[in-house]
Amino acid sequence: MSEPVAVRFAPGDRVRTRAVDPDRHTRLPAYARGRTGRVLAVTGSWPLADDVARRRAEPRVEPVYTVVFAARDLWGEGEHDVTLDLWQSYLERPEGTGDGPGPYGRKKEAVS
Amino acid sequence: MSGEHTSSAVAARVRRLEERLIGEGLVTDGELDAVLTAVLEGASPLNGARVVARAWSDAGFRERLLADANAALPEVGLSMAGGLQEQRLKVVANTAGHHNVLVCTLCSCYPVALLGPSPSWYKSEAYRSRVVREPRAVLAEFGLELPDGQEITVWDSSAESRYMVLPRRPAGTGDLTEEQLAELVTREGLIGTAAL
Amino acid sequence: MSRVNDVGGQTGFGPVVVEEDEPVFHADWEARVYALNIALVRRGVYTLDEFRDAIERMPPQAYLAASYYERWLHAIEVLTAERGDAERGGDE
Structure with missing residues (x-):
């Protein structure tokens, strides 16, 4: 297995899921692709399921985050929240928030 | 059929x-x-019920359980290491203003060590597709009508963490022993599709 | 290109049907399939991620027509057959 990659996000960080659309095994559900949420917790580092399912000899080991999404940001309506546990490579910083270190180094978020 | x-x-x-x-x-x-x-013989909702009864009886345990469930479980003789690999357990507490409910939309992830094998409805497309989209309507079908304004979080298990709901302690149970409290806890209460 | 298992937010599956006093397994073969899967993962014959992948690779019509443990059975058959093919391929 590969060396774990460094933790990039911290609780409270806003993150955007990648809008990828692979036809292979992945653990980022279609309903949460290209959506913005907030990191609730860093749960530890785990082999990337996408790599393990494809029998890669050296699966990437990445931090996995619990990310919370507002229903409105997923479905356009609703008052509830939905959480997902997402590997780091599923996530990026939302545009306009820079790439500074969390949790205190975040820049102001762009108003969209 | x-x-x-x-x-x-x-x-x-x-x-x-x-x-x-x-x-x-x-x-x-x-x-x-x-x-x-x-x-x-080993995996059944009785395990989850014991955890809940201890958390209702012992505020210190409740705090440790919510902070780091894997570290707290051995206090009641349980562990998440008995399965295929040790999983992270996160216990989420219901409060007067906040209700939690569990799902796995991609497959059927479930805290088997604490609840036993999952019921068919949990694994059904109907539940998996709908509870992330319209939890209030799904919970109402289970007979759980949440008051307006109560916050709902749906926990979709998609990686190596498993979740369990810590239900609210029913009123009027102050005199019960831990064993008696455990008998009040249902599997649906631990998933979040019922209150107790 | 989401797969057939990726149902979160889809409509049309109807109400959630709860079976009262449901047994852990509905037939002995379901219990055997359950045990086979755990034993094979423990032995390292395949991983749970490969197992999930094998279920997701089912044609959507077959996935939706199959019961829960029929999907498991299919995945175990596929993964153990693919393993056999790989070993035979390696001898060439």
């Missing part, structure tokens, strides 16, 4: 598979029996 004929055809298919895998040396009869015994 599958009839007797279909069912016996599947059973025959399973026997052929089992014979082939035993023949190839990939499993033994003894291993299969041991797995089943462990599941049927």
Whole structure:
């Protein structure tokens, strides 16, 4: 297995899921692709399921985050929240928030 | 529904598979029996109920459980390491203003060590598709009408964490022992589709 | 290109049907399939991620027509057959 990659996000960080659309095994559900949420917790580092399912000899080991999404940001309506546990490579910083270190180094978020 | 004929055809298919895998040396009869015994005797919602009863009775345990469930479980003689690999457990507490409910939209992830094998409805497309989209309507079908304004979080297990709901302690149970409290806890209460 | 298992937010599956006093397994073969899967993962014959992948690779019509443990049975058959093919391929 590969060396774990460094933790990039911290609780409270806003993150955007990648809008990828692979036809292979992945653990980022279609309903949460290209959506913005907030990191609730860093749960530890785990082999990337996408790599393990494809029998890669050296699966990437990445931090996995619990990310919370507002229903409105997923479905356009609703008052509830939905959480997902997402590997780091599923996530990026939302545009306009820079790439500074969390949790205190975040820049102001762009108003969209 | 599958009839007797279909069912016996599947059973025959399973026997052929089992014979082939035993023949190839990939499993033994003894291993299969041991797995089943462990599941049927060891994994059941009684485990989750014991955890909840302790959390209701002992504020310190409740705090430790919510902070780091894996570290707290051994206090009640349980662990998340008994399965295929140690999983992270996160216990989420219901409060007067906040309700939690569990799902796995991609497959059927479930805290088997604490709740036993999951019920069919939990694994159904109907539940998996709808509870992330319209939890209030789904919970109402279970007979759980949440008051307006109550916040709901739906926990979709998509990686190596498993979740369990810590239900609210029913009113009027101040005199009960931990064993009696455990008897009040239902599997649906631990998933979040029922209140207690 | 989401797969058939990726149902979160889809419509049309109807109400959630709860079976009262449901047994852990509905037939002995379901218990055997359950045990086979755990034993094979423990032995390292395949991983749970490969197992999930094998279920997701089912044609959507077959996935939706199959019961829960029929999907498991299919995945175990596929993965152990693919393993056999790989070993035979390696001898060439």
